[in-house]
Amino acid sequence: MPETLWRASLVLALYRNRHVAHARYFQLATTRPDGRPANRTVVFRGFLGETDSFIVVTNLHSAKVAELQSSPWAGVCWYFPMSREQFRISARGSIIDGHTNDAANALARRETWRGLVESTQRSFTWPEPGSLRDSSQPFIESETDPENPPANFGLVVLHPVEVDHLELDGNPQNRWAYRLDESGRWQGREVHP
Amino acid sequence: MPETLWRASLVLALYRNRHVAHARYFQLATTRPDGRPANRTVVFRGFLGETDSFIVVTNLHSAKVAELQSSPWAGVCWYFPMSREQFRISARGSIIDGHTNDAANALARRETWRGLVESTQRSFTWPEPGSLRDSSQPFIESETDPENPPANFGLVVLHPVEVDHLELDGNPQNRWAYRLDESGRWQGREVHP
Numbered sequence: 001m002p003e004t005l006w007r008a009s010l011v012l013a014l015y016r017n018r019h020v021a022h023a024r025y026f027q028l029a030t031t032r033p034d035g036r037p038a039n040r041t042v043v044f045r046g047f048l049g050e051t052d053s054f055i056v057v058t059n060l061h062s063a064k065v066a067e068l069q070s071s072p073w074a075g076v077c078w079y080f081p082m083s084r085e086q087f088r089i090s091a092r093g094s095i096i097d098g099h100t101n102d103a104a105n106a107l108a109r110r111e112t113w114r115g116l117v118e119s120t121q122r123s124f125t126w127p128e129p130g131s132l133r134d135s136s137q138p139f140i141e142s143e144t145d146p147e148n149p150p151a152n153f154g155l156v157v158l159h160p161v162e163v164d165h166l167e168l169d170g171n172p173q174n175r176w177a178y179r180l181d182e183s184g185r186w187q188g189r190e191v192h193p
Numbered sequence: 194m195p196e197t198l199w200r201a202s203l204v205l206a207l208y209r210n211r212h213v214a215h216a217r218y219f220q221l222a223t224t225r226p227d228g229r230p231a232n233r234t235v236v237f238r239g240f241l242g243e244t245d246s247f248i249v250v251t252n253l254h255s256a257k258v259a260e261l262q263s264s265p266w267a268g269v270c271w272y273f274p275m276s277r278e279q280f281r282i283s284a285r286g287s288i289i290d291g292h293t294n295d296a297a298n299a300l301a302r303r304e305t306w307r308g309l310v311e312s313t314q315r316s317f318t319w320p321e322p323g324s325l326r327d328s329s330q331p332f333i334e335s336e337t338d339p340e341n342p343p344a345n346f347g348l349v350v351l352h353p354v355e356v357d358h359l360e361l362d363g364n365p366q367n368r369w370a371y372r373l374d375e376s377g378r379w380q381g382r383e384v385h386p
Contacts, residue, residue, distance in 0.1 A: 027270045029222030029230035037222035037230045037268035041279050075230035077220045081274075086234050119365070127385045130370070135383055139364055171332055172312070177323070190328055192320045 004186045006163040006178045007052055010078075010087055014044075017082040026078035028056065028156075030067040030093070037075075038067060044078075045112050045155075049104065053091075053159045057112060057120075060097055060154040062129055068093040074158055084169045090162040096155040105155075113149035124150050166193060197379045199356040199371045200245055203271075203280055207237075210275045219271035221249065221349075223260040223286070230268075231260060235349075237271075238305050242297065246284075246352045250305060250313075253290055253347040255322055261286040267351055277362045283355040289348040298348075306342035317343050359386060 017023035029039045042056040058065055068074065076089035096105045113121070125142040127133070144150060160180070167174040173193035181187050210216035222232045235249040251258055261267065269282035289298045306314070318335040320326070337343060353373070360367040366386035374380050 022272065022274045025272060027220035027222075027232055027272075029220075029232040029268055029270075031224070031228070031230055035224070035264075036266035036283060037224055038281070038283075039220055039222040039232065039268035039270035040281055041270055041272045071228075073229035075222055075232035077222075077232035077234055079215065079218060079220075079234045081215045088231070088233055090229060090231075123365075123386075129385055131385045133368070133383045133385045135364075135367075141365070171328075172316075172334070174328075175323075175326070190326045192322055192324045192326045193316075 004052070004178075005176070005188055006087070006160075006165055006186070009085075009165050009176075013078075013080045013083055013085055013087070017080045020082055023080050023082065026076055026087075028064065028158075029075035029077070030064050031071040031073070032063070032067055033070065038063065040064065042156075045115070048108055048157055053157050055108065055112060056156045056158070057116065058095075058154050058156050059124060059129060060095070060152045064156065065095055065154065068095060068156065076158060076160075084167070086164075086166045086168070088164040088166075089158070089160045091158040091160045094157050094159065096157060098149070098151055098153075108157075109149060109153070109155050112155060113153055114147060118144075118146065121146065124153050197245070197371075198369070198381055199280070199353075199358055199379070202278075202358050202369075206271075206273045206276055206278055206280070210273045213275055216273050216275065219269055219280075221257065221351075222268035222270070223257050224264040224266070225256070225260055226263065231256065233257065238308070238348075241301055241350055246350050248301065248305060249349045249351070250309065251288075251347050251349050252317060252322060253288070253345045257349065258288055258347065261288060261349065269351060269353075277360070279357075279359045279361070281357040281359075282351070282353045284351040284353045287350050287352065289350060291342070291344055291346075301350075302342060302346070302348055305348060306346055307340060311337075311339065314339065317346050 024044045028042045032038050045055040072092050074091050074093040078087040121144045122141045163178040165176045175193040177191045178188040217237045221235045238248040265285050267284050267286040271280040314337045315334045356371040358369045368386040370384045371381040
């Protein structure tokens with residue numbers, strides 16, 4: 001079995017589910033400072049270049065950034081409703097902010113910003129997420145520069161080390177487990193669902 | 194604001210999304226023995242009686258059971274695609290197996306089993322989940338008793354202590370944070386998305 005079949009399977013799932021907008025959403029679990037798991041929906045923004053790592057955007061003040069900085073491991077769960085398959089991915093998360101010295105990372109941050117729709121760009125001017133809101137007051141948002149990201153715009157890059165791929169419509173189901181070994185090569189095997 | 198508005202909001206979301214089968218699926222994050230988060234899709238099987246706690250079924254040999262027994266905190270993320278809203282729930286997880294001495298728990302286990310479709314019941318006779326599979330061999334499954342659950346059938350009961358409810362279609366979005374206080378009462382407040 002080709003070792004990185006998981007990536008081809010994920011690309012195929014994205015294609016097969018392309019008509020369902022929320023098939024590009026997945027759930028990202030991190031560990032809170034109190035040790036409990038946190039879990040939220042995020043939007044897939046593509047792979048980082050030709051790597052196996054993939055990108056989500058974030059407000060750098062959001063809890064997931066602090067959580068990943070203190071405990072870098074993330075648990076991704078991605079369910080594809082049309083093809084009825086699930087990817088569970090254990091990944092290390094890293095953050096790209098405006099201070100990066102890496103040219104490829106800086107480019108990824110800028111290009112990802114430019115790919116966002118205007119309403120998503122404007123959400124980066126909203127008040128601090130999670131702060132108390134008085135909904136009798138008008139909601140304040142500002143214009144943003146469509147070409148250049150604001151200081152609070154960052155990327156979370158997820159670097160997979162384990163992938164569990166489950167097809168619910170199988171014989172009766174199909175499941176594969178992939179793992180990045182110590183030499184940096186992917187190993188895959190078929191397992192019972 | 195009524196303190197337990199989150200439960201009414203969740204019931205309403207279930208109703209509004211009733212025509213989408215996968216709206217009853219949510220993502221459950223737990224902590225692995227190595228401290229990393231694990232995340233998987235599970236199916237909502239209802240509330241436990243009149244409580245705020247809700248049920249998923251499990252094979253008692255599955256990793257999530259061992260994980261919750263060593264670290265009971267769970268991170269639930271539930272996205273509703275039709276109404277475009279998300280519930281993030283921090284919950285304590287407990288397990289109900291066939292050895293429970295609690296009559297209500299034993300009843301919930303039996304009633305939940307009886308509510309499963311036959312193909313789901315039969316999946317409890319499959320080989321150990323995650324064990325190596327030789328797909329050149331036929332897949333083995335057995336009949337089950339539709340009335341009485343097998344020994345490996347259990348419930349995970351999730352007892353919420355924090356709920357974050359986000360409506361993506363708002364003005365421009367709406368978000369509420371609820372928390373169970375030390376006296377066992379829910380407190381809610383509106384926060385910035």
